[in-house]
Amino acid sequence: MGKYAVINPATGETIKEYPTATDAGIQDAIAAAQKAYTEWSRKTTLAERAALAQKAADLFRERKEALGAIINREMGKPLAQSIGEAEFSGDITEVFAKNAEEWLADEVLDVEDGLRTFIRHQGLGVILGIMPWNYPYYQVARFASPNLILGNTIVLKHAECCPESALAIEQIYRDAGFPEGAYVNVFASHDQISTIIADDRIQGVSLTGSERAGAIVAEQAGKYLKKCVLELGGSDVFLVLETDNIDHAVKHAVAGRMENTGQACNGSKRIVVMDKYFDEFTEKFKAAISGLSYENGDFGPLSSEGATRGLSAQVQGALAQGAKLLVGDNDPKGNVYTPSILAEITPAMDVYSQELFGPVAQIYKVSSDEEAIELANSSPYGLGSIVICDDLERAEKVGNQLDVGMVFIGASGLEGADIPFGGVKKSGYGRELGKGGMMEFANKKLFRFAG
16 A cells, blocks of 8 residues: 555544555556547637536535545544635635636737737646645645636646545546546655656646745756746744734734644744734733634644644744743644744744744734834745734835735735735745636737738
8 A cells, every 4th residue: 555545633543545556557647638638628618618617616515514524534624614625615616617718818919010919828738736735625626627727637646645535626526527537636656746747748737835845846847847836835924013903913813823723834823013012912812822722623633643743843942942932832632732822032043934834823022114024024935924004005015025925914814716826935936816826827829810
């Protein structure tokens, strides 16, 4: 048997194992995807493909209870959040289906010689997707659905701890009417991923994962001249600059940090508070974090023993270097990690530049917008940010100076099915969701007509 297995992180029980793909199986998958591209994608209309995507959207929502139960046992997400993720995946797929004809409409060019000229957006061919465990449905839907509508076909390698959800997604697209080969799941090894990228039939690669994985995939994609989209780590700031409602700021700081048990690339990992609010905010933030309950489903276990060990080691390292633990005990029970807050962190500490992928917040005090901006931009990552400031002009001015791909003003959770998502610096490059996400793997084909 291979490394693909459902291991319930709440109990440690191995529920089912799946064999890693054979080399012949990988070749069959690529061949099937290439055949679907040449014999189906090229010969169908955009409207026909969008109609199938709408059926997939409906199936995500119809099967939300069963889909939620799968990822609850695979990676520990609380059941209500798991069901919500399945629903959101349906929303994402529907948004692409409904907007595809507008977003992909021919772009008429006003050219000097007056000849009829336009750009038509079409698929490139077979695209490899390498997807993570933290949002098993959402991450796939926002990659696969727009590409299938555009006219690409998909070879999908999911996380090794998510084989059951990987198969469930493949079934959704098949049941929606996409033909064999349009979306192919593969339980590939790391060596086989390299083989897939090198194959001339593969026209692009999209990876959501770690900085390390992104660097490896980008190097391989570059070697073989393949288009690449990378959505990597993040250490997002939550800036509290000016507000008459500290309770609102605390509520959204908790939500931003604790979504998916803190296992979100764009989670609010660094809470940065202006000095005049710091004491009040900190006390209320501590109380809110301390009041969260595993038993009530406020958070779940971390995804694996490895994730738990890694987070514990990072926190222990911070404490050894002089950081202070305001809430929490860094003593996980199995994979259940008590939500925590680290304070008194300095730039000399390792944790200052690390991503903490779990329910641990860092809190900082600043005395000016300039200090807040400098602290925010000191991270090697540049995914998203949240700015709490009643003066919206000031908030926008600060946002202009943040080295990030996204600025949310006034609240957490402002993501949307039609809102572009992506970052800069070591958070990767390219965008997903919205019109920009649909265009990443498009052939922007020029048409010119003689007079």
